[in-house]
Amino acid sequence: EAEVAQSPRYKITEKSQAVAFWCDPISGHATLYWYRQILGQGPELLVQFQDESVVDDSQLPKDRFSAERLKGVDSTLKIQPAELGDSAMYLCASSLGDRSSPLHFGNGTRLTVT
Amino acid sequence: AQKVTQAQTEISVVEKEDVTLDCVYETRDTTYYLFWYKQPPSGELVFLIRRNSFDEQNEISGRYSWNFQKSTSSFNFTITASQVVDSAVYFCSATPDNDYKLSFGAGTTVTVRA
Numbered sequence: 001e002a003e004v005a006q007s008p009r010y011k012i013t014e015k016s017q018a019v020a021f022w023c024d025p026i027s028g029h030a031t032l033y034w035y036r037q038i039l040g041q042g043p044e045l046l047v048q049f050q051d052e053s054v055v056d057d058s059q060l061p062k063d064r065f066s067a068e069r070l071k072g073v074d075s076t077l078k079i080q081p082a083e084l085g086d087s088a089m090y091l092c093a094s095s096l097g098d099r100s101s102p103l104h105f106g107n108g109t110r111l112t113v114t
Numbered sequence: 115a116q117k118v119t120q121a122q123t124e125i126s127v128v129e130k131e132d133v134t135l136d137c138v139y140e141t142r143d144t145t146y147y148l149f150w151y152k153q154p155p156s157g158e159l160v161f162l163i164r165r166n167s168f169d170e171q172n173e174i175s176g177r178y179s180w181n182f183q184k185s186t187s188s189f190n191f192t193i194t195a196s197q198v199v200d201s202a203v204y205f206c207s208a209t210p211d212n213d214y215k216l217s218f219g220a221g222t223t224v225t226v227r228a
Contacts, residue, residue: 042218
């Protein structure tokens with residue numbers, strides 16, 4: 001079965017440094033999501049794309065976070081500068097786009113900011 | 115605003131016991147979609163089941179069954195004859211028909227002891 005690919009799997013960075021995560025959704029999935037999951041909590045949506053357009057980024061801290069999906073396929077999430085509170089699991093997911101379709105998640109990137 | 119509530123934080127059972135996970139979706143919407151996901155220690159969120167609010171038929175799939183009651187907005191999930199491999203965090207999630215945003219509950223940690 002096709003999977004959502006994410007890299008890196010783990011990332012350790014010092015605060016104030018820049019960090020980037022990459023996601024390649026399942027082929028044919030128009031909708032792509034970036035979620036942040038703090039240990040012990042449920043995932044929280046950061047940004048949602050429909051093709052190359054942002055549908056929802058209301059919870060994205062735009063002073064330090066940015067996301068792009070230039071060609072409507074793979075996507076990059078960037079943090080600059082990283083803060084200690086950004087330590088979390090960053091999950092990418094994709095779906096066919098209709099509301100009844102389940103999300104398919106990647107393995108995530110575990111970020112530790114020191 | 116919509117809210118997904120999983121009242122149980124942790125459940126511990128002995129192998130072969132049944133496990134029922136509770137979920138309540140608070141919403142004013144009449145049409146919405148409910149999902150259950152499993153997150154094993156490896157970290158990847160895996161889609162398990164989906165239910166539409168306009169379909170109250172309860173179903174069984176292998177060792178999984180679910181009970182949806184629209185009057186109380188409850189979407190409970192049961193694992194029959196639990197196994198050690200069922201140990202994971204289980205998340206209930208929901209999205210209204212008029213919004214693409216999928217909200218997650220805080221999760222219930224299930225531990226199945228041999």
